[in-house]
Amino acid sequence: MQTDKRGVVSWVWQFVKPYQRQVVAAAIALLVGSATWLALGQGVRLLVDDGFLSGNADALNQTMLLVLLINLIGALAVFVRFYLVSWLGERVSGDIRKHVFDHLLSLSPSFFETTRTGEVISRFTADTTVLQTVVGMSLSMALRSSVTLIGAMVMMLFTSMKLTLMVMLAVPLVLVPIFFFGRKVRILARSSQDRVATLGAHIDETLHEIQTVQAYGHQQRDKEQFDSQVERVMTTASQRIQYRSGLIAAVMVLSISAITIVSWLGALEVMEGNLSAGELTAFMFYAVMAAGSVATISEVISEVQRAAGATDRLRELTEVVPAIVAPAAAQGFVDEVAGELQFDRVRFAYPSDPNKPVLVDFNLNIGAGERVALVGASGAGKSTLFQLLKLFYRPSSGDIQLDGVSVGSADPIQWRMQFALVPQAPVIFATSVLENVRYGRPEATEAEVIAACQAACAEEFIVTMKDGYNSLLGERGVNLSGGQKQRIAIARAILADRPVLLLDEATSALDAHNEALVKQALERLMIGRTTIIIAHRLATVVNANRIVVMEQGVARAVGDHHSLLRDDTVYRKLAELQLLTDTDNGSPAGVKDD
């Protein structure tokens, strides 16, 4: 996608704007620096005409000291400009990263269903780095060169009008390749960055799932796919490099030819006595300076084109509109939430498949503190109900109410704060035990975290770890057993202390010891909370106040274990299958004994 250049500039400008003071200071340093460079040209003229050619040693000495002083001032100005501009580059790219990350956090799962994480990471790192180089270096170089170019042209005019006019004739010749190659570079830069992002996504997926890759012996295929992606990146990059090299070479050959021709004309002028040797030397000094500036500007233009491509991609990310936003006048929860839930004719289809209804006129009332088990065949819509409760999606029609507040009128952040989730596969971050549990309530004290772990029966294994609560858990908790991960997740939910608990019961069987501990931990967690459990075990449903049998997005039957066993054929079948997975609860015959 191509965006207009003005859009790119104003987008970047909003991040530069807060640092206007530094920009002004850098601009002053830039002007001082350029002025000293231009003054050096006059110094050279004086050295040649008044000192060197006239044999005046005093004037020569004085001029030399003056040149050294000018040089010192110039160096100081360079220091200030370089420092400030590089700082700005880092600052601005850092701020852009923060802005983009902030925005990503507000996007709903539907965005991440269609975007690969690795690609997003690449936009973060690679694209902001390109932008950082441009803001922190290239732009300052371009500005300095532009000022130098203008100054040098003025000084050239001042030295010899005739020769300057000759140089002016060459300028359009130099501009043509800049515009021609510059545009090409920009287009190729964008597609080059896109391909690098695909590469990032591939690395991310492969390394994340390295066990599957190795278990299936998929390495060779992955390697081939990756190699071909690298080659695609290379193809675009070499085209870009070709244009860029062409640009630099064309500018160089044209500007040096122009200088040579002008010097030849200048030498003729000196021979005819129209120009002094010092003036010609100064003129040449300025002409070389001007040509150098044009070369720098042309290089920077290709850099800027590249950055424009990167900016497009970052801007696209920030322009994705979150699917779930707070309504204009969000209704808050006035009192402490008791946890009464009402589903009123809820209909829902996932945005990616709007013609396939997943929930159809789903009705259910759950009292505060009640324990409700959801059962049903795979695909019946149980997890989808959780997705709606967590407000990752809004119902297509109908309403969900928590303590009388409708999901449509609540502030999403506040709404979500009322639910604690214990997922089937607990999420463990690559940090300490303490921080993993504290994730549930970041402001909790260490004592509170420890109390939560004790309640979750997690302390017994935490204290055996090398650094106790400060032990680091590997990425996704690789060094914990299934039951241990579950207890960490339960401790986190206990600490979070939310009025409604969403429990997706793990299907994997634990050993008897772990099973008993997890059960005990869950019992403690459920006390005083409204609990909805996606149940896979007979023991769980038997202990629930009510059981909802779901089938193709509707609640086909609601009741207790005994009434459902008696009245509902689907439930009877599920129970006979030991609710899908449970194998250590006795034989199907055991069901009838319950």
Ligand SMILES: Nc1ncnc2c1ncn2[C@@H]1O[C@H](COP(=O)(O)OP(=O)(O)OP(=O)(O)O)[C@@H](O)[C@H]1O
């Ligand atoms: N993100 C999604 N986009 C589109 N369709 C989806 C999405 N997630 C789930 N579905 C579909 O919605 C239907 C209900 O899925 P859901 O995960 O709610 O079932 P479930 O009862 O929890 O099943 P299970 O017990 O196997 O987890 C399924 O047909 C599934 O294919």
